[in-house]
Amino acid sequence: MQLSFWTYEGPPHVGAMRVAAAMRDVHYVLHAPQGDTYADLLFTMIERRASRPPVTYTTFRARDLGADTASLFKDAVRDAYARFRPQALLVGASCTAELIQDDPGGLARALGLPVPVVALELPAYQRKENWGAAETFYQLVRACAGPPGPRPARPAGVLPCCNLLGPASLGFRHRDDVTEIAGLLAGLGIGVNVVAPLDASPADLARLRDADFNVVLYPEIADTAARWLERSFGQPTVRTVPIGVAATRAFIAEIAAVAGVDPEGSLRTDECRLPWFSRSVDSTYLTGKRVFVFGDATHAIAAARIADGELGFDVVGLGSYSREFARDLRAAAAELGLDPLITDDMAEVEARIVALQPELVLGTQMERHVAKRLGIPCAVISAPVHVQDFPARRAPQMGFEGANVLFDTCVQPLMMGLEEHLLTMFREDFEFRDDAPPSHLGAAAPPPPPTMSQPLSASSLRWAPEAERELGKVPFFVRGKARRNTERFAAERGLSAITVETLYDAKAHFAH
Amino acid sequence: MSACTALPDAFLPARGQREVFCGLTGIVWLHRKIQDAFFLVVGSRTCAHLLQSAAGVMIFAEPRFATAIIEERDLAGRADADAELDRVVAALLARRPDIRLLFLVGSCPSEVIKLDLGRAAARLDRSCAPGVRVLSWSGSGIETTFTEGEDACLAALVPELPAAAGDAAPSLLVAGALAEVVEDQMARLFAAIGIAPVRFLPPRRATALPPVGPQTRVLLAQPWLAATARALGERGAKVIPAPFPLGAEGTQLWLAAAAAAFGIAPARVVQVTAPAMARAQQALAPHRARLAGQRVFLFPDSQIEVPLARFLARELGMAPVEIGTPYLHRFHLAPELALLGEGAPVREDQDVERQLDRCRAARPDLVVCGLGLANPLEAEGMATKWSIELVFTPIQGFEQAGDLAHLFARPLDRRARLRV
Numbered sequence: 035m036q037l038s039f040w041t042y043e044g045p046p047h048v049g050a051m052r053v054a055a056a057m058r059d060v061h062y063v064l065h066a067p068q069g070d071t072y073a074d075l076l077f078t079m080i081e082r083r084a085s086r087p088p089v090t091y092t093t094f095r096a097r098d099l100g101a102d103t104a105s106l107f108k109d110a111v112r113d114a115y116a117r118f119r120p121q122a123l124l125v126g127a128s129c130t131a132e133l134i135q136d137d138p139g140g141l142a143r144a145l146g147l148p149v150p151v152v153a154l155e156l157p158a159y160q161r162k163e164n165w166g167a168a169e170t171f172y173q174l175v176r177a178c179a180g181p182p183g184p185r186p187a188r189p190a191g192v193l194p195c196c197n198l199l200g201p202a203s204l205g206f207r208h209r210d211d212v213t214e215i216a217g218l219l220a221g222l223g224i225g226v227n228v229v230a231p232l233d234a235s236p237a238d239l240a241r242l243r244d245a246d247f248n249v250v251l252y253p254e255i256a257d258t259a260a261r262w263l264e265r266s267f268g269q270p271t272v273r274t275v276p277i278g279v280a281a282t283r284a285f286i287a288e289i290a291a292v293a294g295v296d297p298e299g300s301l302r303t304d305e306c307r308l309p310w311f312s313r314s315v316d317s318t319y320l321t322g323k324r325v326f327v328f329g330d331a332t333h334a335i336a337a338a339r340i341a342d343g344e345l346g347f348d349v350v351g352l353g354s355y356s357r358e359f360a361r362d363l364r365a366a367a368a369e370l371g372l373d374p375l376i377t378d379d380m381a382e383v384e385a386r387i388v389a390l391q392p393e394l395v396l397g398t399q400m401e402r403h404v405a406k407r408l409g410i411p412c413a414v415i416s417a418p419v420h421v422q423d424f425p426a427r428r429a430p431q432m433g434f435e436g437a438n439v440l441f442d443t444c445v446q447p448l449m450m451g452l453e454e455h456l457l458t459m460f461r462e463d464f465e466f467r468d469d470a471p472p473s474h475l476g477a478a479a480p481p482p483p484p485t486m487s488q489p490l491s492a493s494s495l496r497w498a499p500e501a502e503r504e505l506g507k508v509p510f511f512v513r514g515k516a517r518r519n520t521e522r523f524a525a526e527r528g529l530s531a532i533t534v535e536t537l538y539d540a541k542a543h544f545a546h
Numbered sequence: 547m548s549a550c551t552a553l554p555d556a557f558l559p560a561r562g563q564r565e566v567f568c569g570l571t572g573i574v575w576l577h578r579k580i581q582d583a584f585f586l587v588v589g590s591r592t593c594a595h596l597l598q599s600a601a602g603v604m605i606f607a608e609p610r611f612a613t614a615i616i617e618e619r620d621l622a623g624r625a626d627a628d629a630e631l632d633r634v635v636a637a638l639l640a641r642r643p644d645i646r647l648l649f650l651v652g653s654c655p656s657e658v659i660k661l662d663l664g665r666a667a668a669r670l671d672r673s674c675a676p677g678v679r680v681l682s683w684s685g686s687g688i689e690t691t692f693t694e695g696e697d698a699c700l701a702a703l704v705p706e707l708p709a710a711a712g713d714a715a716p717s718l719l720v721a722g723a724l725a726e727v728v729e730d731q732m733a734r735l736f737a738a739i740g741i742a743p744v745r746f747l748p749p750r751r752a753t754a755l756p757p758v759g760p761q762t763r764v765l766l767a768q769p770w771l772a773a774t775a776r777a778l779g780e781r782g783a784k785v786i787p788a789p790f791p792l793g794a795e796g797t798q799l800w801l802a803a804a805a806a807a808f809g810i811a812p813a814r815v816v817q818v819t820a821p822a823m824a825r826a827q828q829a830l831a832p833h834r835a836r837l838a839g840q841r842v843f844l845f846p847d848s849q850i851e852v853p854l855a856r857f858l859a860r861e862l863g864m865a866p867v868e869i870g871t872p873y874l875h876r877f878h879l880a881p882e883l884a885l886l887g888e889g890a891p892v893r894e895d896q897d898v899e900r901q902l903d904r905c906r907a908a909r910p911d912l913v914v915c916g917l918g919l920a921n922p923l924e925a926e927g928m929a930t931k932w933s934i935e936l937v938f939t940p941i942q943g944f945e946q947a948g949d950l951a952h953l954f955a956r957p958l959d960r961r962a963r964l965r966v
Contacts, residue, residue, distance in 0.1 A: 035588070035614040035615060035616060035617065035620055035631065035634050036614070036615045036617060037613075037638060038594050038613045038614075038615050039609060039612045040594075041591060041595055041598060041613075043591075044591065044595040045590060045591040045595060048595065067568065067654045067686075067688045068564040068565075068566050068568060068687045068691065069566075069569075069570065069571075069596060069687030070592060071563075071567075071918060072568075072571075072596045072599055072600060074565070074919075075599065075917040076599060078918055078921040078922060079917050083921065083922070084921060084922060084924075084925035085922050085925065086919070090563060091563055093563050094688065095688050096657070096686075096688040096689045113562075117899060128592060129590035129591070129654070130658055130687075130688070133621075133655060133658045133659060134658065157618070159617055160617070160618045
């Protein structure tokens with residue numbers, strides 16, 4: 035058993051729902067008890083979806099367990115097909131139905147429906163949401179893409195085209211990313227054959243083989259399917275995820291090489307303001323800001339690289355809940371000389387944030403709440419999503435406009451340069467005190483909890499009152515670190531009392 | 547007075563897909579109500595995800611609930627369930643030393659694999675004594691629907707209530723979680739009427755459990771407490787039949803039923819409640835002008851639908867087209883059904899697809915439904931009211947009667963304002 039207060043990912047059948055709900059003309063019959071219908075509101079409320087997700091639940095009850103849950107399931111499949119007439123039917127079990135072993139696939143196939151029936155085996159006690167989405171997308175592609183075989187060569191004069199794979203329901207800005215990337219590809223003279231699963235029908239999946247290559251936008255969802263397409267139809271896969279200026283340029287170069295087009299025109303970054311904004315003097319105050327990054331592997335890795343190379347921050351921590359992509363995250367952490375954090379335990383992430391005392395957190399909605407409690411500025415860069423992650427305006431993460439969005443996202447939670455300097459100079463102003471929240475964030479933000487500046491070790495060291503007061507003048511976000519460093523410095527030297535002198539001796543000692 | 551529209555269908559229980567929460571959802575309000583209690587669900591990742599999705603708005607505070615997620619090794623018998631629970635509970639109590647009462651909460655998977663949480667709770671109760679009590683109840687979706695979780699939780703508390711002294715004077719126990727502001731208002735009204743002592747279940751602190759005995763009279767504040775009422779009956783307490791305290795009329799009848807059980811004349815109740823009654827009538831009047839004659843369709847959600855429809859019909863003049871309820875407890879709801887009148891379109895159980903067909907055909911002016919259906923129905927052009935607000939907001943009592951009516955007027959008001 036795993037003690038869990040909050041979870042980054044839902045169960046794997048929710049991943050399957052994210053694929054089904056993203057597509058057209060697909061219906062998912064889920065063998066599940068009534069409580070599992072809560073998942074509908076993820077789609078209707080978080081995404082403000084205007085129709086119910088295409089899912090039918092059998093909602094079996096305790097009294098059905100002794101009787102015949104199998105015929106209940108068959109009735110549900112028959113009724114759902116008659117009512118919704120999908121081009122393909124997904125069938126499977128949620129965690130509880132997995133335990134009663136009714137074989138949804140076999141039962142559904144026995145009905146002899148005139149459409150493909152895709153049976154999903156999603157082990158709910160081992161796997162999680164993103165894995166479920168990837169497996170569902172892969173099984174649907176396999177069922178609908180037709181028999182493996184070589185593709186006919188593209189006739190001369192016909193523009194190259196590709197598939198965009200991975201965007202799904204409840205993804206972090208997936209819809210906006212697709213618009214951005216399709217525009218970028220159009221600029222290169224490359225067409226989009228099929229976007230999937232978002233807005234694709236099973237009939238569209240049958241056309242996947244017509245593309246010259248595949249672009250994996252979100253490996254968490256599309257990697258398994260792309261590998262199968264590569265094996266089955268010989269389609270090359272573009273794997274660079276175009277989040278950030280450098281990554282977008284690398285993406286364009288990779289696309290151009292695979293498609294055999296000239297990238298020069300598209301590599302110009304006139305439209306992208308991030309490079310100049312980062313070089314403008316106002317951004318000087320961003321230099322070396324300590325940043326902690328956590329999210330799904332794709333977004334966390336991208337955010338860490340942008341924070342490091344494109345914003346001039348100091349990335350002090352990098353982690354992800356995507357165990358399936360732990361290797362990629364470890365490699366990215368190694369590039370930055372960091373100890374990677376691979377966990378789906380929010381308490382562990384919280385402990386790491388407390389220990390590292392960053393000045394900015396880039397994370398999920400979970401880290402936003404942790405950061406809020408700790409009084410640290412935070413921006414959300416990854417799923418799991420919240421209704422706020424579906425803004426009315428277009429706000430992609432990918433491509434050059436995505437880089438612009440990310441500049442704003444990462445910079446706006448921070449205190450502006452002069453405000454920070456003034457705080458440092460006039461620390462005792464009663465209205466302008468450092469435990470007040472940044473003025474542009476409003477007065478409602480809570481003050482940082484006292485734990486941040488409490489002694490973290492149970493030491494016998496005594497702080498002289500004037501040293502304690504002087505410590506109070508250190509900005510709150512580094513106060514805890516200053517306290518610990520000073521105590522460590524004093525302890526190493528066998529001092530029993532800390533004076534103002536000790537504080538500044540320690541500051542000089544650790545300044546390098 | 548009955549303002550109900552008859553439907554041609556026979557009102558037999560339906561059987562199809564149910565679009566309702568499971569009993570675990572009750573934890574979302576119970577964990578805030580009992581301030582030193584913690585709810586540990588023994589279930590799957592789905593349970594954890596449900597709780598956090600349903601409680602998403604409350605994520606700001608450290609939750610007093612968590613899930614012990616069952617993993618493959620637990621199912622394959624490679625891990626000993628007792629040892630695993632001991633480990634998880636120890637970790638939990640180390641993190642939250644302020645907890646005085648721990649509920650182990652059963653789920654669909656724990657029920658199906660027949661994990662005996664009652665026995666586990668008894669064992670942990672001994673090992674955690676005296677600092678922490680450990681009890682269990684089941685919020686599994688194969689056995690409980692939404693608010694039935696609160697019923698199961700309170701029923702689990704009943705055997706723990708201290709026995710009232712043999713010579714104790716008659717006392718009143720109000721059962722069902724109420725918002726604190728409502729509870730305080732009711733306490734003042736009971737005192738003014740002359741009913742004492744009055745206690746509430748659940749209490750705000752697990753260390754202050756109300757006593758119960760043959761002299762205890764129970765007044766249900768919520769319609770979903772069948773098992774709790776039964777358990778209190780086994781302790782000798784007697785339930786006072788009453789409508790539920792929704793709206794001015796409902797609140798007055800509720801108080802009057804309690805007063806009658808204590809031998810207090812109805813005139814006394816009328817006299818004491820007159821100012822609050824007048825305020826409630828005043829607050830209801832503008833909403834009644836807006837809502838009278840409007841046709842309302844209620845999807846099953848929490849079991850509050852029948853008392854609610856009675857309020858909407860009798861105090862606001864609305865016309866219920868269908869009153870869906872996940873379960874109809876005919877005994878506890880008898881006073882409500884009598885007020886609603888013969889032929890009220892009450893419908894037990896659910897087949898959501900057929901119900902949506904009927905709803906679309908009826909084109910009601912307002913639909914009361916869950917969050918999974920609200921936006922899709924709005925997109926089809928229907929005005930909706932989220933039913934979950936009826937469980938999460940203070941709506942009972944005189945002072946909240948206007949607020950309750952406002953919940954139904956607001957969607958219509960909003961549609962009238964928007965010009966986009």
